Every structure is written in structure tokens, then in C-alpha cells.
Amino acid sequence: MDVQSRMPSRITFLLYSILILLHKGSAQLGTPALFWSPEKSMSHLPEVNGVDPVNSDLLEKEYLKPLMQHAGESAVVFLKDKLHVDDFTKFADVYSLDSNGGAFKNIKHFMDENFSLEIPQVEDPLKAVEGLKLSFAGAVHSADSLAAVEKLNLGPDQKFLLIVELQPSSDLSEEQAIASNDASVGEICHHLQKRGISYTAMFTGKSASENQAEEVETFSGRHLLAEADSNNGTFMNADGAYLFLRDVQVHIAQKGKDPINLNLTVESSSADKSLVDNSTALIQFDFNDGSENGTGSYQVKIVFNTTRNGDRWTINQIRLTVDGIAEAGPNGTLSDSPLRTDDLDLVVPILYSYHCSSMKMYVDYIRNKGLVNYAGSYVVLNGLQMQPFNVQKGAFFNAQDCVGFFTRGIWMGIFSSLILLAILFFGVMMVLNLSTPDRFDDPKGKTITIAQAED
Template identity: 65%
Template structure:
């Protein structure tokens, strides 16, 4: 097992990679058998929540038996696996030895297992939904895993064990913006938002889009309409992805329909993905002195952090982007033009569990208000420190007469 490749914690292992680089090499050994423990739902965050990982003297929490076996034998952890059931199904169809399934210890005890017979044993663990409490379900399954491993050890069987889930935990990676129910302060007129799924490889969520076109003395406000098909022309590759939003809308102060296109160019950079640039295109009605036409106008992102961990989605509750007239002088007449995205979230890479992963928000760690508070505090502390030093440097007069000593007499001379 020492020849197995290490897995990156940020790059998911596909089902084909799991089968080719991990399962098949183990099964090629003639004397090696395998036991697969399958839980219904398992997420890497379950180990953070229930394994007592923050305690130095931890016994493993709900995973104490699994932790002990991993420490006593050579072990390898794969943090992210895409569709492990697909790899297991392919392994079952190509496995040359005996194939067994079990749901209890008694089922395993009845099996004809011998040290010289190669077998693949698939153990179905208790679903967490049946128990109700997930931590309790994991604790029961961990005890079940321990009892089976000890039983096989007593029988002198050499095997490799694998513990995984059939799918990630439900709602483990859902973002609040995809919630479809009613919020506490939501009115009947409140628009929750539109979710766009592009072939399962790109997810976009958007509540509302407003474009403010300003050129010279003309100000046009376009309220764009977002539909589930707005992102259908988006495209994702191995290292790049283009998220294209095609919208239509009407203006409050002009006649005719407008078409709005917002283009997000993103790149996959190993352990992160980055929004390289955002382009805005607007086509207005042909009639009128000013039809508000823009073609691939670059938008300023200001101090917004557009670098996102590779497994995460990007989220911004209110995103206001102005036309970048500094880099493109031809857009100087549109210098006050901006587009406002309300409730925006997207993930162009590594969609897992058919849901958004945890989101990185556009609000930085240090906002302007925080910086104002920090600088104000520094100034006040500097004044306090300066005043304290001045007080500490004060010295009292030491030229007073000592009442118990000899009187100081200063002789006076007459001119």
C-alpha cells in the first residue's frame, strides 16, 4: 500500500482514479482480499464534527475504532471522492474472487472465508436516517466496523479495509441563497432568486440584476429579467470556464427592450480558481439618440477578492461593478455606468453532491469600517501612550530644606 499515490486535500478523486490508482492495485495481489464499509452519507466535515480532532489526547470520538485501526496499520486518507459507488460497481463486475455482502456480524460469521481464498466483502452500515441522530449513527457503525475487523483478525484473514460513503451528507454544502422556502421577514412580493444549472458542471444563483447606464446627461436604468436558461451558453473546461449570463430587460425611462450580457472569465489554478475579468455588453433599441450600446466593457472589481479555494463557491449579497474607463479610454463617457448583482453566487468547478459547496463571500476580512476603527484606535492609543510617557518623565524638586538637618544659609553681600 505504500506505493499508492497521495491524494490532494483540495482536488477531488474521481471514480475512475479511485478504481485505477487505488482499488485495482490492491486487488491485483493474489493473496489480498478487501472489505468495503459503506455508509449511506459521509462528508469530510463529519470527521471535524464528531472525531474530536481538536483534542490532543483524543481517542477518535465517534470514529474511535476506525482511528485505532488507522494508527495501528498503514492507512491512506482520501478527503474528496466523486461518486465512489461507480468505482465500487466497476470493481464488483471485474473482481475475480468471491463476492459477499453483509449487514450484520452474524452474516460475516456464516461466510466461508479462508486466508487462502481471495474475496471482496461489502458491508452495508446502518443508515443515519434510520437512527435519527447522525453522531449516534456514526458511533454505532464505528462499533460495527470494529467488531467485524476483530472477527476477521481472529480468523487470521489478511485484508484491506475501506470506509466510505455512498454520497455526501445532505445539505452539507448547501448555501443559504439556494433556500426555496420563506424567510422570517420575507413578504409575498419578495423574490427569492433563480438557480441556473449548466449541465451539472456550472451552478449560478442570482436574485436580481440592475444596469445603470449613464452617458453625458442621460441616465437609463435597466431592470433585467433572470431565468433558469440565462446561463445556458456558459462553458467549462479543465482549466478555464466562461460563465455567460444572457438577460433581457426594460428601462424605466425609455421605450424598447434591452439585452444585457455579463461574462465571467474564470481559470482553474490548482488549489484555487480565480475570476480573471468581468465583461458587460448592452444592446438597446435602435431608435433614439442614445441607445445605451456597450460591447465587452470591462468592469472594475475594486478591492473585492476574486480568488476562491478550489472546492468553494463564490457568493456576494450585493455586488456593484463600475465600467473600467481607466484602462479603456473609449469608455470615459460611460464612467458612471455600473451593474448591480443582488444575491449572486456561482461555482464553475468541482460541483459535488449536486449542490453549492461552502461559499467564500465577497466581503473581505477587513472592511472599510474595520480599518477606520483600527486607525482611530491607533491614534487614540498613541495619544494615551505619549501622555503617559510625559507623566512618567515628570520629576519633583529636590532642593527643599530638611527640617532635621542644618539650615541652608545663603549669604548676602551689600554693594
């Protein structure tokens, strides 16, 4: 065995503890996955970014299959009902340099003594395990205790996948349940070692612990002098994306005609035509009851094109379609027209939702000259919140607000402070430049005598 390749495993749990401390209180949405193997190095596996969650397909293709389908080597998967990265912070005694692992002492021992790897966040690891079961080239066994494992016909010459369903928390406290499961992991691993079986093990949870779910925070950040945002609105689940919207206002300015003002009603089905996959999301809002003072009939469609890019997601384009209005001219149409958002930041961390108390967007006639007849038209989305990716636990996660770093209120405070500081600076400089008179005699000093020439 290569001694140098094994050395990092000696400090792996300490590094994992540091990782937990760094991310304590941050947006952790997935469940951790821990691997160890006495025979196989894990340096060839993809590098893990603790901020970006690993989805189930990537876990299966890039980690499980390369580790657990090695010829002549078996695999063991320990599945806990619920597991969160904060469980290690709370129950692994990570704040002590001489810690033995706390409630995770057996798992710590195996990771210290073998090649090991930690993935802080995995989306739906159970799906990846089910995929491994279907593709595993060997016997597949299930067990829930050491007694059940002892009854299985397992040997060093047999290649198998053993899935161990650890006991749920039931009436025990979370720490007691973890310690009990950790003891089961230790007993089963020691039993397999006694049989001389070479294996790779994984310890993970079916889902993230519910008690670790954080409440939604839709705050205005540095929005000075902002009005309080109302929680009254409509929630929508659009093909897996979570959306919230209070109301919509559309102002259509037509050259040579009176403007049209529409107040649109948001319903739970308004975003049913949205399409979402792992890398892109097309969020479409449809409003079919648009009218002005009870007259006219207008159909309004607003489409957000979003893309997932590694550790962030971006709103690439927003487009507006309004049916039911007469064209203002030969080049005028509001069909799939682009909207501009001025200085709004439309790049959001991948674990966050996007929130905007009042999102005002103008028809972009500057880049699209065909929309010049509709110059001044705009759309206002009130109480908008959206999270197209990484939705878990049935709720939005922390929100990034659309308000920029510097608002008008902040600039007012900064300029006022600068003016006062400037006045103070010049006042102090003027005082420092004062000098005492030096053209008069000092009564306590020697008399100054000036000789005068006689005529």
C-alpha cells in the same frame, strides 16, 4: 515485511483523530474513505490534503486501482449508506487517549494492525467504486452480511472484488447503526482471514450524512455600517453550479449622449448558457428584457470566467455585452467588454461560495482605450452568490464575502481611536515631564548660606 514501513500504521488512528479535531466545525463536504491492507504498504500513494476534497476520478485512478488491482490480491469494499468525518468525532471516542475506537472499534483495530490510509473527503466515492467494478481483473461479488459472504466460493487462489452493502440506519440511532456496521466489518474480515485470503479493504459511505449539512451563511464579515442584505432573489442551477442573484442595474454612459439606466429582471433561466467542468466554469447571465422607462430594447450579457486552482477557485475575468445601443463613436462598442472590480478579493477557498451584497464593476476603459466613449459605465449586481465547484447536498456552503478586511467604517473607527490615543499620549508625556522647583530653601532642611565678599 518492512518493519519501518509498517510502524506509521500503529499511530494512524490517533493521527486521524487529531485531523478530525482540527477540522471539527470546518467545511467538510465529502465522505471519508479508509483503507487497510495486511500485505501492502501505502506510502507510494499521493499525499492527502485534508482541506481539498478528492474527486471520484482521482480516487479511482490514484488510490483504488493501485491498491486493489494488485496481482493475486483481492479487494473488499464496505459501503455505508451515509458517512461523514464528524461521525468519527462523535462516535469514535477520539477525545480519550485510551480509546478502543468507540463505535468504530473493529475498524480502528484493523487500521492499527495493518498498513492503512485515511482520506477525509471524497466526492462521490460510489462513482469511483462503480468504475473499479468495470475495470477489475477478476470476479466481482456483492453481499450484505456475513451469511451472504459465507455462501460465496472464495479462496486464497482466487482474485475477486467483494462489495459489501452495509445495513442502513433505519430505525436505529446513528451510533447504533455505526456500531452494528462496524461489527459486520469485523465479522467479515475475520472470516476472510480464516480462509487465508489476502485482500485490501476500503470503508466509505455512498454520500455524506445529511444531518452534518451546514446551513448557508451569507454574512458580511467585517462590513461595518452595512445595510442588511435581503434574501429575496432568484436561485439558479447552471450546469451544476449554484447561483443566486437579486437584481441587476446597468448604467451606460455615452460620450455626448444621455446615459442609459437599465434595471434588469433575474429569472431562473438567466444562467442556462453557463458551462462548468472540473477545472473551469464559465458563468453567463443573459437578460433580454432590458428597457429604460419602458422604452427601447436592450440585451445584456454578463460573463464570469472562473478557474479551480488546487485549494481555491478564482474569478479571473468579468465581461459585459450590451446589444441595442448605438455606438458612440468609431472605436466605441460594448461587446464583450472587460469590467474592473477595484479592490474586491476574487480568490475563494475551494469549499466556499462567493457572496457580495452589492458588487459594482466599471467598464475598464483604462486598459481598453477603445472603451473611452463609455467611461463611467458600470454594472451593479445586488445579492450575488455563486459556487461553481464542490456543490453538494443541494445548498450553498459557507460564503466568503466580497468586503475587504478594512472598510470605510473600520478606517473611521481606527483613525478616531488613533487621534484620541495621540492626544492621550502627548498629555501623559507632558505630565511626566513636569518637575518640582529646586531653587527654593527646604524649611525642614539645612539653611543655604551664600558668603558675600565685602567691599
